Amino acid sequence: MIKRFTVLLLLSGLAAIFVSLALGYVPDASLNQSALYYAENTVSDTGAANIVTAIIVTYRGLDTLGEVTVLFLTAAIVGLVLTRGAKAGKGKPMMASGELLTTGAGLLVPLILLMGTYVFVNGHLTPGGGFQGGAILASGIMLVLLTDPMKEFSHRLISVIESVSGLTFITIGGLGILMGAGFLDNSLLPKGTLGELFSAGTIPLVYSLIGLKVGAEFSSMLVSLSETEGS
Amino acid sequence: MSNLLLGMSIVLVIAMFVTALVAISQRRLSIAILAAGLVSLIASVMFLLLAAPDVAMTEAAIGSGLTTFLFFFVLGRVRGESDD
Numbered sequence: 001m002i003k004r005f006t007v008l009l010l011l012s013g014l015a016a017i018f019v020s021l022a023l024g025y026v027p028d029a030s031l032n033q034s035a036l037y038y039a040e041n042t043v044s045d046t047g048a049a050n051i052v053t054a055i056i057v058t059y060r061g062l063d064t065l066g067e068v069t070v071l072f073l074t075a076a077i078v079g080l081v082l083t084r085g086a087k088a089g090k091g092k093p094m095m096a097s098g099e100l101l102t103t104g105a106g107l108l109v110p111l112i113l114l115m116g117t118y119v120f121v122n123g124h125l126t127p128g129g130g131f132q133g134g135a136i137l138a139s140g141i142m143l144v145l146l147t148d149p150m151k152e153f154s155h156r157l158i159s160v161i162e163s164v165s166g167l168t169f170i171t172i173g174g175l176g177i178l179m180g181a182g183f184l185d186n187s188l189l190p191k192g193t194l195g196e197l198f199s200a201g202t203i204p205l206v207y208s209l210i211g212l213k214v215g216a217e218f219s220s221m222l223v224s225l226s227e228t229e230g231s
Numbered sequence: 232m233s234n235l236l237l238g239m240s241i242v243l244v245i246a247m248f249v250t251a252l253v254a255i256s257q258r259r260l261s262i263a264i265l266a267a268g269l270v271s272l273i274a275s276v277m278f279l280l281l282a283a284p285d286v287a288m289t290e291a292a293i294g295s296g297l298t299t300f301l302f303f304f305v306l307g308r309v310r311g312e313s314d315d
Contacts, residue, residue: 119288128284128285131289132292132293136296139292139297142301142304143300146300218297222301225305
Protein backbone atom coordinates (compact mmCIF):
# COMPACT_ATOMS: atom_id res chain seq x y z
CA MET A 1 0.00 0.00 0.00
CA ILE A 2 2.70 2.41 1.05
CA LYS A 3 4.74 1.33 -1.97
CA ARG A 4 1.86 2.06 -4.31
CA PHE A 5 1.27 5.42 -2.62
CA THR A 6 4.95 6.33 -3.05
CA VAL A 7 4.82 5.43 -6.74
CA LEU A 8 1.69 7.54 -7.21
CA LEU A 9 3.27 10.44 -5.35
CA LEU A 10 6.39 10.17 -7.48
CA LEU A 11 4.40 10.03 -10.71
CA SER A 12 2.22 13.00 -9.80
CA GLY A 13 5.31 14.96 -8.80
CA LEU A 14 6.90 14.22 -12.17
CA ALA A 15 3.64 15.10 -13.93
CA ALA A 16 3.47 18.42 -12.06
CA ILE A 17 7.04 19.24 -13.09
CA PHE A 18 6.41 18.43 -16.74
CA VAL A 19 3.06 20.23 -16.87
CA SER A 20 4.57 23.37 -15.37
CA LEU A 21 7.46 23.12 -17.85
CA ALA A 22 5.09 22.69 -20.78
CA LEU A 23 2.81 25.52 -19.69
CA GLY A 24 5.68 27.89 -19.08
CA TYR A 25 7.26 27.18 -22.45
CA VAL A 26 7.73 30.21 -24.63
CA PRO A 27 9.48 29.60 -27.94
CA ASP A 28 12.54 31.77 -28.46
CA ALA A 29 11.99 34.56 -30.92
CA SER A 30 15.62 34.46 -32.03
CA LEU A 31 18.64 32.20 -31.65
CA ASN A 32 20.61 32.66 -28.48
CA GLN A 33 24.11 34.04 -28.62
CA SER A 34 26.15 30.87 -29.11
CA ALA A 35 23.61 29.36 -31.53
CA LEU A 36 23.74 32.58 -33.50
CA TYR A 37 27.53 32.40 -33.62
CA TYR A 38 27.45 28.81 -34.87
CA ALA A 39 24.75 29.54 -37.43
CA GLU A 40 26.60 32.52 -38.84
CA ASN A 41 30.23 31.48 -38.66
CA THR A 42 30.34 27.69 -39.09
CA VAL A 43 30.67 27.78 -42.85
CA SER A 44 33.39 30.40 -42.91
CA ASP A 45 35.24 28.85 -39.92
CA THR A 46 35.17 25.20 -40.88
CA GLY A 47 33.60 24.77 -44.31
CA ALA A 48 31.25 22.04 -43.07
CA ALA A 49 27.71 21.98 -44.43
CA ASN A 50 26.36 20.19 -41.35
CA ILE A 51 26.63 22.57 -38.40
CA VAL A 52 26.05 19.81 -35.85
CA THR A 53 29.08 17.92 -37.14
CA ALA A 54 31.19 21.07 -37.12
CA ILE A 55 30.28 21.63 -33.48
CA ILE A 56 30.88 18.02 -32.47
CA VAL A 57 34.18 17.55 -34.26
CA THR A 58 35.77 20.98 -34.24
CA TYR A 59 34.26 23.49 -31.80
CA ARG A 60 33.61 20.86 -29.13
CA GLY A 61 36.23 18.37 -30.28
CA LEU A 62 37.55 17.91 -26.77
CA ASP A 63 34.14 16.75 -25.53
CA THR A 64 33.98 14.27 -28.39
CA LEU A 65 37.40 12.97 -27.41
CA GLY A 66 35.99 12.50 -23.90
CA GLU A 67 32.94 10.63 -25.21
CA VAL A 68 35.11 8.34 -27.30
CA THR A 69 37.28 7.71 -24.26
CA VAL A 70 34.25 6.81 -22.13
CA LEU A 71 33.08 4.40 -24.82
CA PHE A 72 36.56 2.93 -25.03
CA LEU A 73 36.65 2.38 -21.27
CA THR A 74 33.24 0.70 -21.39
CA ALA A 75 34.34 -1.61 -24.19
CA ALA A 76 37.56 -2.42 -22.34
CA ILE A 77 35.70 -3.23 -19.11
CA VAL A 78 33.08 -5.34 -20.92
CA GLY A 79 35.91 -7.20 -22.64
CA LEU A 80 37.73 -7.68 -19.35
CA VAL A 81 34.68 -9.00 -17.51
CA LEU A 82 33.29 -11.15 -20.30
CA THR A 83 36.44 -12.77 -21.62
CA ARG A 84 37.41 -13.98 -18.17
CA GLY A 85 35.96 -17.47 -17.98
CA ALA A 86 35.15 -17.55 -21.66
CA LYS A 87 36.93 -19.92 -23.99
CA ALA A 88 35.21 -22.77 -22.17
CA GLY A 89 35.11 -24.56 -25.48
CA LYS A 90 32.59 -23.98 -28.13
CA GLY A 91 30.00 -25.99 -26.22
CA LYS A 92 26.73 -27.24 -27.54
CA PRO A 93 25.44 -25.91 -30.83
CA MET A 94 22.99 -23.09 -30.49
CA MET A 95 19.49 -23.16 -31.86
CA ALA A 96 19.71 -23.01 -35.64
CA SER A 97 18.65 -19.69 -37.14
CA GLY A 98 15.66 -19.67 -39.41
CA GLU A 99 15.92 -19.76 -43.17
CA LEU A 100 14.40 -16.28 -43.39
CA LEU A 101 17.02 -14.75 -41.11
CA THR A 102 19.92 -16.49 -42.85
CA THR A 103 18.88 -15.46 -46.35
CA GLY A 104 17.86 -11.97 -45.31
CA ALA A 105 21.11 -11.39 -43.46
CA GLY A 106 23.14 -12.41 -46.51
CA LEU A 107 21.42 -9.69 -48.47
CA LEU A 108 21.18 -7.05 -45.74
CA VAL A 109 24.57 -7.16 -44.01
CA PRO A 110 26.60 -5.72 -46.92
CA LEU A 111 23.97 -3.02 -47.38
CA ILE A 112 23.97 -2.16 -43.68
CA LEU A 113 27.77 -1.94 -43.64
CA LEU A 114 27.69 0.28 -46.73
CA MET A 115 25.05 2.49 -45.12
CA GLY A 116 27.12 2.83 -41.96
CA THR A 117 30.21 3.78 -43.95
CA TYR A 118 28.20 6.27 -45.99
CA VAL A 119 26.83 7.87 -42.84
CA PHE A 120 30.21 8.51 -41.25
CA VAL A 121 32.06 9.45 -44.43
CA ASN A 122 29.38 12.04 -45.24
CA GLY A 123 29.10 13.27 -41.66
CA HIS A 124 30.07 16.82 -42.60
CA LEU A 125 27.45 17.03 -45.37
CA THR A 126 24.39 15.11 -44.21
CA PRO A 127 22.91 14.40 -40.80
CA GLY A 128 24.69 11.69 -38.90
CA GLY A 129 28.34 11.00 -38.42
CA GLY A 130 30.82 8.85 -36.60
CA PHE A 131 28.70 7.72 -33.68
CA GLN A 132 25.63 6.93 -35.77
CA GLY A 133 27.67 5.28 -38.54
CA GLY A 134 29.60 3.24 -36.01
CA ALA A 135 26.38 2.04 -34.40
CA ILE A 136 25.01 1.06 -37.83
CA LEU A 137 28.22 -0.86 -38.59
CA ALA A 138 27.91 -2.66 -35.28
CA SER A 139 24.28 -3.58 -35.95
CA GLY A 140 25.48 -5.21 -39.19
CA ILE A 141 27.95 -7.25 -37.15
CA MET A 142 25.16 -8.03 -34.70
CA LEU A 143 23.01 -9.38 -37.56
CA VAL A 144 25.87 -11.69 -38.58
CA LEU A 145 26.11 -12.89 -34.98
CA LEU A 146 22.36 -13.49 -34.80
CA THR A 147 22.49 -15.58 -37.96
CA ASP A 148 25.49 -17.63 -36.98
CA PRO A 149 26.30 -17.42 -33.26
CA MET A 150 29.29 -19.71 -33.75
CA LYS A 151 30.98 -17.38 -36.20
CA GLU A 152 34.40 -16.32 -35.01
CA PHE A 153 35.51 -12.75 -35.40
CA SER A 154 39.14 -11.86 -35.10
CA HIS A 155 39.60 -9.96 -31.85
CA ARG A 156 43.02 -8.91 -33.04
CA LEU A 157 41.59 -7.27 -36.17
CA ILE A 158 38.92 -5.44 -34.17
CA SER A 159 41.41 -4.14 -31.63
CA VAL A 160 43.89 -3.12 -34.34
CA ILE A 161 41.17 -1.11 -36.12
CA GLU A 162 40.12 0.42 -32.80
CA SER A 163 43.61 1.42 -31.68
CA VAL A 164 44.86 2.65 -35.04
CA SER A 165 41.84 4.89 -35.56
CA GLY A 166 42.03 6.17 -31.97
CA LEU A 167 45.75 6.93 -32.30
CA THR A 168 45.30 8.67 -35.63
CA PHE A 169 42.49 10.77 -34.17
CA ILE A 170 44.74 11.95 -31.34
CA THR A 171 47.64 12.48 -33.74
CA ILE A 172 45.54 14.70 -36.00
CA GLY A 173 44.44 16.61 -32.92
CA GLY A 174 48.02 16.99 -31.75
CA LEU A 175 49.21 18.07 -35.21
CA GLY A 176 46.68 20.86 -34.89
CA ILE A 177 48.70 22.20 -31.94
CA LEU A 178 52.00 21.85 -33.78
CA MET A 179 50.68 23.72 -36.79
CA GLY A 180 49.59 26.51 -34.49
CA ALA A 181 45.85 26.19 -35.03
CA GLY A 182 44.82 24.53 -31.77
CA PHE A 183 43.98 21.04 -30.56
CA LEU A 184 41.64 19.18 -32.94
CA ASP A 185 41.37 22.16 -35.26
CA ASN A 186 40.30 21.18 -38.74
CA SER A 187 42.40 23.60 -40.76
CA LEU A 188 45.26 21.16 -41.39
CA LEU A 189 43.73 20.32 -44.75
CA PRO A 190 42.24 22.87 -47.16
CA LYS A 191 38.60 23.71 -46.58
CA GLY A 192 37.61 23.02 -50.17
CA THR A 193 34.25 23.91 -51.63
CA LEU A 194 31.24 23.80 -49.38
CA GLY A 195 29.18 20.67 -49.96
CA GLU A 196 31.84 18.51 -51.56
CA LEU A 197 33.03 15.22 -50.10
CA PHE A 198 36.62 16.39 -49.70
CA SER A 199 35.92 19.63 -47.91
CA ALA A 200 35.81 20.99 -44.37
CA GLY A 201 39.48 20.24 -43.65
CA THR A 202 40.07 17.26 -41.41
CA ILE A 203 36.42 16.85 -40.34
CA PRO A 204 35.58 13.94 -42.69
CA LEU A 205 38.83 12.20 -41.80
CA VAL A 206 38.35 12.61 -38.06
CA TYR A 207 34.68 11.61 -38.17
CA SER A 208 35.46 8.53 -40.28
CA LEU A 209 38.09 7.55 -37.72
CA ILE A 210 35.57 8.08 -34.92
CA GLY A 211 33.08 5.96 -36.87
CA LEU A 212 35.55 3.12 -37.26
CA LYS A 213 36.52 3.38 -33.60
CA VAL A 214 32.93 3.40 -32.33
CA GLY A 215 31.98 0.56 -34.69
CA ALA A 216 34.95 -1.50 -33.53
CA GLU A 217 34.17 -0.83 -29.87
CA PHE A 218 30.49 -1.81 -30.17
CA SER A 219 31.45 -4.84 -32.24
CA SER A 220 34.01 -5.98 -29.72
CA MET A 221 31.39 -5.73 -26.96
CA LEU A 222 28.91 -7.74 -29.01
CA VAL A 223 31.48 -10.34 -30.04
CA SER A 224 32.72 -10.90 -26.51
CA LEU A 225 29.11 -11.09 -25.32
CA SER A 226 28.38 -13.76 -27.89
CA GLU A 227 31.50 -15.72 -27.03
CA THR A 228 30.71 -15.97 -23.36
CA GLU A 229 29.50 -19.38 -22.43
CA GLY A 230 27.10 -19.26 -19.53
CA SER A 231 29.02 -19.76 -16.32
CA MET B 232 4.71 25.12 -35.00
CA SER B 233 2.05 24.52 -37.60
CA ASN B 234 -1.20 22.73 -36.85
CA LEU B 235 -0.31 19.64 -38.87
CA LEU B 236 2.98 19.27 -37.03
CA LEU B 237 1.23 19.70 -33.70
CA GLY B 238 -1.38 17.07 -34.59
CA MET B 239 1.26 14.59 -35.72
CA SER B 240 3.26 15.17 -32.55
CA ILE B 241 0.22 14.53 -30.38
CA VAL B 242 -0.57 11.29 -32.25
CA LEU B 243 3.05 10.19 -31.95
CA VAL B 244 3.23 10.98 -28.26
CA ILE B 245 0.05 9.01 -27.58
CA ALA B 246 1.40 6.09 -29.64
CA MET B 247 4.67 6.27 -27.75
CA PHE B 248 2.85 6.25 -24.42
CA VAL B 249 0.75 3.22 -25.42
CA THR B 250 3.73 1.23 -26.71
CA ALA B 251 5.68 2.07 -23.56
CA LEU B 252 2.80 0.74 -21.45
CA VAL B 253 2.73 -2.41 -23.62
CA ALA B 254 6.47 -2.81 -23.14
CA ILE B 255 6.06 -2.66 -19.37
CA SER B 256 2.94 -4.76 -18.96
CA GLN B 257 3.39 -7.43 -21.63
CA ARG B 258 4.15 -10.86 -20.14
CA ARG B 259 5.72 -12.25 -23.31
CA LEU B 260 9.25 -10.96 -23.47
CA SER B 261 9.64 -10.91 -27.25
CA ILE B 262 6.62 -8.64 -27.64
CA ALA B 263 7.86 -6.41 -24.82
CA ILE B 264 11.23 -6.08 -26.55
CA LEU B 265 9.56 -5.20 -29.84
CA ALA B 266 7.41 -2.61 -28.08
CA ALA B 267 10.48 -1.07 -26.44
CA GLY B 268 12.12 -0.85 -29.85
CA LEU B 269 8.99 0.77 -31.22
CA VAL B 270 9.11 3.43 -28.49
CA SER B 271 12.60 4.38 -29.69
CA LEU B 272 11.48 4.37 -33.31
CA ILE B 273 8.58 6.72 -32.59
CA ALA B 274 10.90 8.88 -30.51
CA SER B 275 13.26 9.13 -33.48
CA VAL B 276 10.38 10.24 -35.74
CA MET B 277 9.55 12.77 -33.04
CA PHE B 278 13.14 14.09 -33.12
CA LEU B 279 12.88 14.34 -36.90
CA LEU B 280 9.71 16.42 -36.58
CA LEU B 281 11.49 18.66 -34.09
CA ALA B 282 14.18 19.31 -36.75
CA ALA B 283 16.95 17.31 -35.09
CA PRO B 284 17.92 14.73 -37.75
CA ASP B 285 21.24 13.93 -36.11
CA VAL B 286 19.63 12.98 -32.83
CA ALA B 287 16.93 11.09 -34.73
CA MET B 288 19.60 9.04 -36.43
CA THR B 289 21.34 8.20 -33.18
CA GLU B 290 18.05 7.22 -31.58
CA ALA B 291 17.09 5.02 -34.55
CA ALA B 292 20.49 3.36 -34.82
CA ILE B 293 21.20 2.78 -31.14
CA GLY B 294 17.82 2.89 -29.42
CA SER B 295 15.71 0.94 -31.84
CA GLY B 296 18.36 -0.95 -33.82
CA LEU B 297 21.24 -2.03 -31.66
CA THR B 298 19.38 -2.31 -28.36
CA THR B 299 16.52 -4.37 -29.81
CA PHE B 300 18.98 -6.71 -31.50
CA LEU B 301 20.94 -6.98 -28.29
CA PHE B 302 17.87 -7.78 -26.20
CA PHE B 303 16.81 -10.50 -28.65
CA PHE B 304 20.31 -11.89 -28.67
CA VAL B 305 20.44 -12.07 -24.88
CA LEU B 306 16.91 -13.49 -24.77
CA GLY B 307 18.02 -16.25 -27.13
CA ARG B 308 21.02 -16.98 -24.92
CA VAL B 309 18.97 -17.06 -21.75
CA ARG B 310 16.42 -19.43 -23.30
CA GLY B 311 19.23 -21.62 -24.64
CA GLU B 312 20.73 -21.80 -21.14
CA SER B 313 17.47 -22.62 -19.40
CA ASP B 314 16.88 -25.61 -21.65
CA ASP B 315 19.42 -27.82 -19.94
